[in-house]
Amino acid sequence: MPHELTFLLVAGATLGAAVAAMALRNIVHCALAAIGAFAGLAALYLQLNAEFAGFAQILVYVGAVAILILFAVMLTHGSEASSSTRASGWAVAALLGLCLALGVGRSPSLWRDAKPAAGASARQIGGALVSEYIVPLETVGLLLTSALLGAVTIALRETETKTSDPGIHEERPPRASEMVSRS
Amino acid sequence: MNGWGILRGMAETMRNFAGSYRDPARLATIQYPEVRLPAVENARTIPFLVFDDNPATGLRCTACTICEQECPAQCIYIVKDTAKKPDYLGKMQLQPRVFDIDISVCMGCGICAEVCPFDSIQMDQVFELSASERFSSLLLHKAQLAKPNEHFRQIHPEEAAATDQRREAEKQKAEAKKAQAAAAAKTAAPVSEGPR
């Protein structure tokens, strides 16, 4: 009973945060609500005795992805969505939610008693990652590395065009001392 | 070698840390209210009025109001008394009935002390001037401002010695002149009567 209670509480909080992430006006508030939803998911993992997945969820989503989202919001200077965008957004969200609900509802595993899964320790997960799932792991690693390299290339090219401009020294605004000597 | 400078800096701070326990002379600060540094002779805060012998009658001030006029902050307020009193040369001088300095306005520039022709106003070294009341406690009256010449000698020994010396010389000169004048008056008296 306490387990079900905590599950309901955590699930409710997660859903509430997710709804808030979509419904709030201020985009930074939306991002923070999304982080709340991430943390709620981590709590659900922990309740399922998936320690590693739960902590990794917090570490990756709350620690890194959330900050990335916040930075992106800050850098793009989030503008207020127009009402038509919001309406279509609600429509898409409703459609997606419906599809998901149907998918989950039709899932046979929902209607049969789940066998208690053997808790996977960090050691087991690590072993599986570098033996059984080595190919997907390396593929993901390669993909991420290439994405990183691509990002660096794009970023570096911009600064190169800026610094290779020979006229930059002439174009800089005059210093206060020079202004005095000119006048 | 990378990091060598950091290690040297750490050694220096550790030397300070250990040294401050072993050698109190290293400490840059003192325990202020209990321990006080001797004041520097040239230090000055607010003005005070010098008196000789007696605070009521010995005040050097002649209420000439030069300080009042020169004060850039205009923090001096003087009312002249009608009664006169003799100064150190024996000349009759005016005296202040009211002499107030608003030390909340005074900026300690020392111009009043500089312009005073009677060596009456000098700069003090008191600095614990905080008061619980903003207006009346910071307006110092004649009685609070009057301090003996010994105080002046204590806080500005060199300046006080010079002033005392000059005043003594002036006094002797004045006395000599008086004596001379008296003698001249004695000798001249029959001469002046002679031609008549």
Place this chain on the structure above:
Amino acid sequence: MNGFDQIFVTMAHRLSGAAPAPVQPIMLAALIIAALMTAFGSCFALTTIMERKILGRMQNRLGPNRVGPCGLLQPMADAVKMLIKEDLVPDAADRTLHALAPLVLTVPIWLAFAVLPFGRNMVAVNFDAGILFFFAIGGASELAVFMAGWSSQNKYSLIGAMRGIAQMISYEVPLVLSTVTALMMAGSLSLVAIVDAQSGYAFGWLARWHVFTPWGLAGFGLFLIAAAAESNRSPFDLPEGESEIIAGYLTEYSGFKYALFFLGEYLGLFAVTGLGVTLFLGGWQPPVKALAGTPSWFWFAAKFAALIFLFIWVRATLPRLRLDQLLNFSWRFLVPLGLVNLLAAAVWSWTRPWQFPGSMGVRWLIGGSILALFYCWLGRGLRPDARPARQYHYAA
């Protein structure tokens, strides 16, 4: 082991045992939580005063010595002052986030102490993935810094928050890299297992702490540097560089919220120091075999205090870094050195079967020379003349 070593454990069990059976686990948990909060709360109070006194001594001053005997009641006075100060919130601020930020910083940090083993059998929760939990908790502080900086609607706050986040993200990499070596050698993510992996004595007397190996020494150094940066300690206190950006993300905070931020920062420092003790200094293990009978919690406390003193000492010595120096130091020096350190740890692990006389010296030589080589080589890149000088276009 002897009763004095286990005094806290037996005390907790006795006290919780007095309660009726169904509430005993809850009682035990509450006792542990209360003990941890009291211990580290008073540790915070003590550290604030000791830091000021030590800093004073290192600058040839006396430090605070007025309130109570030797000034030891100064934290109480500070607490009273903080509590009765006016709590100002700017009109433009996002009031909810502004109030939430200090809580987001301070509350999760307490959880980090749950996985630290403070002595033999003295750990609140022995998670299988304890260290992952520790770093997951640390993620909340970045969020708190962002919330504080953004919600204040103040440019200094925002600059401070941006600096803080950039710094925390940059230094989390060397922090984790230096941690990974210890994890690799212990073969576990559990902090209790890591302490156990450092048990036993080399040559029959010297403890087998990780710091007594080349990779452990380098890792410990990397860890300390990264830990100082993670907890915004000088010389990495750019996020609150008061000479440049007032107080960074703390600019618009006052009163109790400000105190909460300080509490959170010090608790973060304590947590990461405790982690350093656990990972590299053998946790609660005594340093030499002759002291094997002494209480384990004493050794944890002693190492902890020594590291805190080291942080204060560094703060008294080093000036603040510039932002570009800070990021270059992390990405050009600490991160590559952390990767090389992984290699050194792997070499150490690979040469473990060597048993010939003097094998320890040879292994030290190999690992040490790898690290020294890269230390010098990477260090060249940090010299001021290693990169073209910065051009200031707007500042004369």
